[in-house]
Every structure is written in structure tokens, then in C-alpha cells.
Amino acid sequence: MPFVKLIVRQYKKVPSAILYTEEQISDIKRFCCPPVTAESTVLGFDKTFNLSNVHVTVSVYKCLAVKRRSTNDHPIFCGPLLLHGNSDKDTFFLFLHHLFGQLMDCPQVPILGSDDEKALKLAMALAFPQAARLTCTRHLKQNFSHTLADKVGLPKQERERFITQIFGDNGIIAHGTDHMDIAYRLQHMAESTENRSVQKLIELMSPLLVENAKGLERPGLHLASPLWTNNNCESLNHCLQQALSCRSLKLVELVQKLHRIIKTQHREVQRAICGVGEFVLVDEYQRFGVPRGVVFLYWKTTKTTHEEICNHYKGTFGP
Numbered sequence: 457m458p459f460v461k462l463i464v465r466q467y468k469k470v471p472s473a474i475l476y477t478e479e480q481i482s483d484i485k486r487f488c489c490p491p492v493t494a495e496s497t498v499l500g501f502d503k504t505f506n507l508s509n510v511h512v513t514v515s516v517y518k519c520l521a522v523k524r525r526s527t528n529d530h531p532i533f534c535g536p537l538l539l540h541g542n543s544d545k546d547t548f549f550l551f552l553h554h555l556f557g558q559l560m561d562c563p564q565v566p567i568l569g570s571d572d573e574k575a576l577k578l579a580m581a582l583a584f585p586q587a588a589r590l591t592c593t594r595h596l597k598q599n600f601s602h603t604l605a606d607k608v609g610l611p612k613q614e615r616e617r618f619i620t621q622i623f624g625d626n627g628i629i630a631h632g633t634d635h636m637d638i639a640y641r642l643q644h645m646a647e648s649t650e651n652r653s654v655q656k657l658i659e660l661m662s663p664l665l666v667e668n669a670k671g672l673e674r675p676g677l678h679l680a681s682p683l684w685t686n687n688n689c690e691s692l693n694h695c696l697q698q699a700l701s702c703r704s705l706k707l708v709e710l711v712q713k714l715h716r717i718i719k720t721q722h723r724e725v726q727r728a729i730c731g732v733g734e735f736v737l738v739d740e741y742q743r744f745g746v747p748r749g750v751v752f753l754y755w756k757t758t759k760t761t762h763e764e765i766c767n768h769y770k771g772t773f774g775p
Contacts, residue, residue: 459715470541487520489562495676500569502689513538516688522728522735532688548579588671591664592686597623608653635669
């Protein structure tokens with residue numbers, strides 16, 4: 457099926473498969489790799505779940521062309537998927553390098569986000585050497601807190617003070633003016649700390665926080681908070697598990713259901729073009745909308761299905 461773009465067989469490893477549609481690649485080009493002045497979003501990755509004999513690693517992005525009627529937020533869309541048994545650097549690299557090849561003609565590289573999983577992050581650095589890479593702030597905060605408690609042995613009150621100074625609403629990350637300012641504040645915090653173990657921990661974590669801040673300085677980046685998290689991937693993971701009834705599936709059945717879920721997401725965007733459904737076009741895309749009267753008249757005279765009408769006008773939506 458066209459959804460299965462590549463099957464990779466490696467010596468002494470479980471075969472892996474790369475899955476995506478052309479609509480997903482077009483969306484990523486439009487929303488994650490646009491011209492410098494355009495609005496953009498992060499392309500997040502997460503090794504999520506096991507619903508067959510293989511793992512599923514998902515990529516996600518926010519569809520900036522539409523918003524939900526109920527919340528006025530951009531919906532989270534599923535990007536290319538990797539089905540794999542091994543979770544090492546080489547397996548992730550094959551997936552990411554393939555995506556890099558699909559995005560080579562874009563005005564700029566995407567900003568990539570992930571949890572603090574070493575194999576995935578290393579593969580990102582190899583496949584997208586010029587891309588900014590974000591690490592989930594929530595995971596960094598949890599790791600920092602656990603290390604202070606388990607290895608450094610700080611009392612709870614002192615731990616919370618350090619955590620608030622860095623990750624709080626009025627902390628260094630939230631109020632740093634740019635990545636250089638954040639680097640200076642973290643360095644000053646480390647130097648002013650008498651506990652040598654805490655000082656080393658801050659120094660080890662600082663490059664990741666500074667790298668996050670640097671990546672988030674891209675003009676037009678759509679982000680709710682300077683404390684970037686990988687929650688979008690985890691939310692999509694939860695939705696996929698519910699849609700697939702949280703049960704182990706045969707591989708072919710899993711691929712078919714994943715394909716159906718992705719087609720449903722893009723069908724909702726097509727419905728938004730016609731002014732119906734869960735999503736509405738944002739102001740910048742309103743000119744692509746088709747009035748309901750035109751849709752009804754076109755359907756009445758040609759007996760065309762709703763999806764065919766959307767596809768008829770979709771060419772003006774542009775890649």
C-alpha cells in the first residue's frame with residue numbers, strides 16, 4: 457500500500473517500516489519548514505507504544521491552517537511513523553535520514569523535539585545536523601529533581617528552591633531574554649552555589665536548556681510557553697491507543713488502522729475548507745474556503761461526494 461514508504465531489513469535486527477502519506481509531508485513542509493518570516497511549529501518525536509510485535513515511534517506537528525471550534529487551538533496532527541523492534545541510534549537514523557531527504561527542498565530545516573532519549577537525540581543530530589533540537593523541559597525538570605533527591609541528597613525544601621529558580625513561572629527559562637542571557641544566568645547560579653554536586657548538575661544540564669532557548673528564538677515559531685514539552689506526542693500516543701482499543705494487533709491490521717486514523721485527520725481539514733466539521737480555517741487561510749451554498753449547489757447538480765468536492769478545491773490550498 458502507498459502508506460508504507462520503506463521497509464528496512466538489517467542484519468540481526470527486526471525489520472522496520474517507515475509510514476506516511478504525501479499529505480503529511482506537504483504539511484510538514486508548510487508548517488515546520490516554511491520561509492523564515494512565516495509561522496512555524498515544532499516537529500516532535502517520541503518512541504511511544506507497543507501495539508503489535510513492534511514499537512511505534514510517532515512524529516507530531518500542529519496543523520496551523522485550522523483551529524478547533526471548541527477550544528480555538530491548533531489541532532495536533534500525526535506525522536510520519538516508524539514501526540521498529542530495535543530502538544538504537546542506527547534504526548532511528550534510517551527513519552530520520554529518510555525524512556531529511558523528503559525535506560531537502562524546504563526553505564529551512566525543521567525544529568526537532570524529543571524526550572531525553574539518547575539514541576533518538578543522537579540520530580537527530582546525525583540526520584539533521586543543522587536543525588535546532590529541543591529536549592522536553594518536563595523530563596529535564598524530573599531528571600533534575602530526581603538527581604537532587606537520590607544522588608545529591610538535598611532536603612525537599614532546598615530541591616524545590618533550585619527547581620523553582622530554573623523552571624518556575626518566574627524562573628530563569630521563563631524570563632531569560634535570549635539563549636545567551638539564559639546561559640549567563642545558569643552559570644551565575646552554578647557559581648553562587650556552595651554545594652559542589654549541585655553546581656556540577658547545573659553545569660551538565662545548562663547546554664540542553666541553552667540549546668532549547670536558542671531553538672525557540674526562530675521568528676514566527678508558534679509556541680504556548682518557553683518551557684517546551686513533548687506533551688503533543690504523548691497526547692497523540694494516548695489518542696492512538698484509545699483508537700486502537702489498547703490491544704495488540706497483527707502488523708497488517710495495525711498499519712491499516714494507523715492509515716485510517718491519519719486519513720480521518722486530513723479529511724477534517726478538507727471539511728473545514730467547505731465550512732463544516734470540527735475545524736475552522738484560520739484567518740490566513742480563509743481565502744481558500746468554499747461557501748456552503750457553493751458546496752450544496754455543486755453536490756446537488758453533480759451528485760459529487762463531500763470528499764470529492766474538497767479534493768476539487770484542495771489544489772488552491774497549496775503545499
